[in-house]
Structure formats: structure tokens, C-alpha cells
Amino acid sequence: MTLTQHDIDQEIAAEHAAYEKRVADGAPVEHHPRRDYAPYRSSVLRHPKQPPVAIDVRKDPELVELHSPAFGERDLGAIDNDLTRQHTGEPVGERITVSGRLLDRNGKPVRGQLVEIWQANSAGRYAHQREQHDAPLDPNFTGVGRTITDAEGRYHFTTIQPGPYPWRNHLNAWRPAHIHFSMFGTAFTQRLVTQMYFPADPLFPYDPIIQSVTDDAARQRLVATYDHDLSVPEFSLGYHWDIVLDGPNATWIEEGR
Amino acid sequence: MTKIDTSRPESVLPTPSHTVGPFYGYALPFRGGEDIAPHGHPDTLTVHGYVLDGEGEPLPDAFVELWGPDPDGNVSTTDGSLRRDPASGDHLGRNGVEFTGWGRIQTDANGHWYARTLRPGARGRSAPCLSACVFARGLLVHLFTRIYLPGDEAAHAADPLLAGLPAERRDTLIAKDEGHSTYRFDIRLQGEGETVFLEFQ
Numbered sequence: 080m081t082l083t084q085h086d087i088d089q090e091i092a093a094e095h096a097a098y099e100k101r102v103a104d105g106a107p108v109e110h111h112p113r114r115d116y117a118p119y120r121s122s123v124l125r126h127p128k129q130p131p132v133a134i135d136v137r138k139d140p141e142l143v144e145l146h147s148p149a150f151g152e153r154d155l156g157a158i159d160n161d162l163t164r165q166h167t168g169e170p171v172g173e174r175i176t177v178s179g180r181l182l183d184r185n186g187k188p189v190r191g192q193l194v195e196i197w198q199a200n201s202a203g204r205y206a207h208q209r210e211q212h213d214a215p216l217d218p219n220f221t222g223v224g225r226t227i228t229d230a231e232g233r234y235h236f237t238t239i240q241p242g243p244y245p246w247r248n249h250l251n252a253w254r255p256a257h258i259h260f261s262m263f264g265t266a267f268t269q270r271l272v273t274q275m276y277f278p279a280d281p282l283f284p285y286d287p288i289i290q291s292v293t294d295d296a297a298r299q300r301l302v303a304t305y306d307h308d309l310s311v312p313e314f315s316l317g318y319h320w321d322i323v324l325d326g327p328n329a330t331w332i333e334e335g336r
Numbered sequence: 337m338t339k340i341d342t343s344r345p346e347s348v349l350p351t352p353s354h355t356v357g358p359f360y361g362y363a364l365p366f367r368g369g370e371d372i373a374p375h376g377h378p379d380t381l382t383v384h385g386y387v388l389d390g391e392g393e394p395l396p397d398a399f400v401e402l403w404g405p406d407p408d409g410n411v412s413t414t415d416g417s418l419r420r421d422p423a424s425g426d427h428l429g430r431n432g433v434e435f436t437g438w439g440r441i442q443t444d445a446n447g448h449w450y451a452r453t454l455r456p457g458a459r460g461r462s463a464p465c466l467s468a469c470v471f472a473r474g475l476l477v478h479l480f481t482r483i484y485l486p487g488d489e490a491a492h493a494a495d496p497l498l499a500g501l502p503a504e505r506r507d508t509l510i511a512k513d514e515g516h517s518t519y520r521f522d523i524r525l526q527g528e529g530e531t532v533f534l535e536f537q
Contacts, residue, residue, distance in 0.1 A: 110349060110350040110352055111350070111352050111353045111476075111477050112352060112353065112354070112476040114475065114476050114477055119474070119476065121473055121474030122474050122476055123390075123474075124389040124390035124391055124393075124474070124525075124526060125389050125390070125395070125472060125473075125474035125475050125525050125526065126474075126475070126476075126525065126526060127525060127526055128527065129505075129530055129532070129533075131479075131534055131535035132497065132500075132501065132535065133536075133537050134496075134536050134537065135537050136537065138461075139460045139461050139462065139496065140460070141459045141460025141461070142459070142460065143411060143456075143459055143462075143465075144403070144467050144480070146411040147403075148412075148436060148437060148438030149413050149414060149415040150418065151415030152415075153415065153416055153419050154415055154417065154418035154419060155420060156420040156422065156425040157422065157425075158425070159420070159425070165425070179338070180340070182340060182342065184350065185345070186342035186345060186348040187342075195364060196363075197359070197360060197362070197363030197364070199359075205362075206362055207358075207359040207361055207362050209358065209359070210359060221362070222363075223362060225418075259354075259356065259357065259363070261356075267469070268536040271351065271353060272353065272354065272355075272478060273351055273352060273353055273354040274357075288354060288355065288476075289354075292352040297352050298352070299338075300338055300349065300350075300351050301338075301351065301352055301354070302338060303338055304338050304339055306339075319338065319339055320338045321338055321339055321340040322351045323340060323348055323349060323351050324351070325351075326536055327537065
């Protein structure tokens with residue numbers, strides 16, 4: 080039997096209600112999705128059944144995971160953070176600027192660390208050979224960028240507004256427009272890969288990936304804010320998105336947290 | 337609301353994780369991602385294996401990041417894993433001389449991955465090990481695990497993580513010696529022989 084949007088809507092609602100009940104019964108707020116989230120069908124065979132084994136980093140400050148790989152100037156090309164200039168011509172679509180700060184759980188900036196992004200083009204097509212969506216490729220847009228955060232933890236990208244696109248989780252499944260982000264912190268424990276969304280996308284309620292974040296406030300933290308000060312006159316619209324890395328780092332130990 | 341007011345600690349809450357999805361392949365993997373060891377280094381080892389799902393099927397759309405100390409147990413602070421060619425903007429690969437300690441390896445169409453890196457030295461109370469982080473389509477939050485090398489029973493017995501695990505689960509964290517400094521480490525995301533995954537607190 081074909082899996083419909085209606086089926087998925089019901090599963091999403093049931094997962095959301097179960098989460099609300101857990102919190103009402105005293106369970107902690109969940110900032111991240113559960114790896115076992117069946118409305119996103121690909122998760123079914125790819126999540127561990129055993130609970131993760133906890134490591135208390137305060138007991139061993141020498142853990143390799145409390146350090147992070149280093150990235151520097153030689154790891155960046157001069158225009159790696161401008162996805163509109165990587166080809167000879169102009170890409171098609173609405174130019175946008177995306178900027179924000181990379182922070183740790185204490186609100187401290189994460190300086191000099193790598194931020195990588197990738198995305199579909201304005202028609203909702205990835206420059207990936209296994210992509211089946213028959214929207215046009217753009218010869219002037221690949222959709223890959225990277226940068227290193229500055230002394231205030233700030234990052235900045237110029238790119239094209241990505242399009243929404245269909246996928247095959249269920250019949251008539253569409254992903255809201257998003258940009259994939261990958262970040263490093265000061266500790267490998269803070270590693271984060273996620274997706275940034277755009278304000279008020281009508282596809283949010285239908286998408287099992289964004290809805291896998293069952294906490295309403297946490298889900299809002301994946302949505303960028305339109306920021307007129309980041310818009311560039313005659314050129315691009317601006318979006319602001321701050322990122323907070325989870326996971327312990329060396330600061331936690333110093334402060335005895 | 338995604339402008340974080342750092343003067344209000346209660347508003348500094350984690351950005352949720354999401355899956356990498358299926359289409360990261362033209363963005364994240366890089367040339368030489370698996371060649372972490374400087375060329376010709378005598379303490380080079382190869383570690384390889386499959387990433388498998390709950391039905392034992394290999395994942396062709398996963399990647400593994402490795403992060404480990406050098407043979408003396410020192411953590412690298414050297415950049416240069418992702419060196420770019422300033423003329424073309426393409427990946428140059430590592431320089432083959434410096435050790436950055438970090439690599440990123442995409443599984444191939446058979447779900448297999450491999451890396452050549454330096455034999456990790458012991459740090460703190462831990463037996464020598466490599467930290468590994470697994471990402472895949474379908475995986476909503478990445479998974480941390482560790483790759484311990486076989487042979488040093490005393491170090492394993494004293495390792496706080498290994499010592500706290502039942503034997504059959506502990507064995508999922510210990511690579512198999514295949515000779516010639518080559519070690520096999522399969523990552524089973526679910527089911528029988530499920531790899532031990534870690535949560536840092």
C-alpha cells in the first residue's frame with residue numbers, strides 16, 4: 080500500500096504527542112531528534128537499539144575527544160564562502176547572504192573553526208549524480224562552500240536561495256528549502272551536522288526530517304531570521320542564523336560544570 | 337528565533353542535529369581524506385571495515401571521521417587536512433609530511449571504508465584508540481565510537497570505557513588484527529553485534 084502524506088502526518092502527530100507527554104511527566108527537554116524516528120523511514124534500520132554508553136569527560140581530561148582537529152588558511156580557497164562566484168557565469172536564482180555566530184553551550188564564540196555548507200540549486204536540484212529529481216542543473220552553481228569562523232565566532236556566506244525538492248519517503252514528499260551545515264567545535268564531542276531552514280516555510284508541517292525535532296522551541300532554532308541589515312543593496316537578501324554546539328568541551332572541566 | 341542573546345545564558349540552547357542526507361558526497365569527502373599518516377611513516381597502520389544496517393546490509397551512503405593522537409599520545413594542532421589549490425580552488429590533498437590526526441572517509445558502493453593513519457599512543461587513562469564519528473543518510477544524529485587496537489590486554493583491562501562493558505559488547509570496540517599492520521573494524525548500526533556507541537557528558 081502506498082504510504083501517503085496523511086499516513087506520515089498521523090505518525091508525526093503521534094510522535095509529537097508522545098514527546099509532549101514525556102515532558103509533562105517530568106522527562107527532560109530533548110534538543111535533538113531521537114535517532115529512532117519512524118516517520119523518516121531511512122532511520123528505521125539505521126539507529127542503534129542499545130542506549131549509548133555515557134562517558135563523563137570530567138573524569139579524564141586527557142580524552143582525545145576533548146580536542147578538535149585544526150583547520151587553517153591553507154584549507155580555504157579565497158572565495159570558498161561565495162557560492163555565486165565559483166563558475167564563469169552567474170547562477171540562476173535569488174542571491175542571499177547567510178551569516179551568524181558559532182557558539183558553545185556557554186555562549187562563548189568558537190573561533191577559527193571550520194564551517195562547511197552544501198545545498199540544492201534554485202530549482203531544487205543537487206549537483207550529485209545519484210539525484211533523480213529532474214529539475215535543471217545550473218552550470219554556474221555547484222552549491223558547496225566553506226569558511227573558518229572569525230575572532231567573534233562569525234561566519235558569512237553568499238549563495239543562492241535553494242529550492243524545495245521532492246523525495247521518496249512517501250507519496251508527494253517535499254523537503255522545505257534548506258542549507259546543510261557541518262561544524263567543528265573546540266572539542267570533537269561538539270561535532271554537529273544539521274540543516275538551516277528559511278522563515279515561515281509552508282512545508283514545515285509535512286516534513287518528517289524537520290519534525291524529527293519534536294520540541295517546538297528546538298525546531299525553531301533551525302530556522303534562520305530575515306535580517307535586513309544583512310541584505311546587500313541591489314544584490315542580496317540577508318539571513319541571520321546563530322549556531323550553538325552541544326557536547327562537553329574543556330571549558331566544562333575548568334569550570335567544574 | 338535564531339539570534340542568540342549570549343547575555344542570557346538560558347537562551348543559549350543547542351542547535352538540533354539533522355541527518356547529512358544522501359547528497360553530501362560532492363561536498364564533504366575530499367581527496368586524501370583517508371591518507372592521514374605522513375608518507376613512509378614507520379608507525380602507519382591501516383584500519384578498514386564496513387558500515388552495516390540492522391539487516392546486515394552495507395551502507396553506500398555513510399562516512400566516517402577518524403580523530404586520533406600520534407604514536408606518542410600527542411594530539412595534533414596542525415591544520416592542512418583540506419588544503420586547497422589557490423589557483424584552481426580544487427583540493428590539493430595533504431602534504432604527506434605533517435600529521436593532522438583527522439580524516440574523513442566516504443564508504444564506497446560496497447559500504448566499505450579504509451584509512452591509513454598513525455598508530456595512536458595512549459593518553460590519560462585510556463588504552464590506545466582512535467575516536468570515530470559516523471554519519472549517514474537516515475542517521476538523525478551522528479554516532480561516536482572508538483576503535484581500540486587488539487593485543488594489549490592489560491591496557492584494555494585498565495581502560496575506563498572497556499572495563500565497564502560486558503565482554504561481548506566490549507569486543508565490538510576492538511579491531512581485528514589481519515597482519516601487516518592492518519586492522520578490521522566493522523560498524524554495525526543496529527541489531528546483532530551492534531557496535532557500542534558513546535555519549536559524552
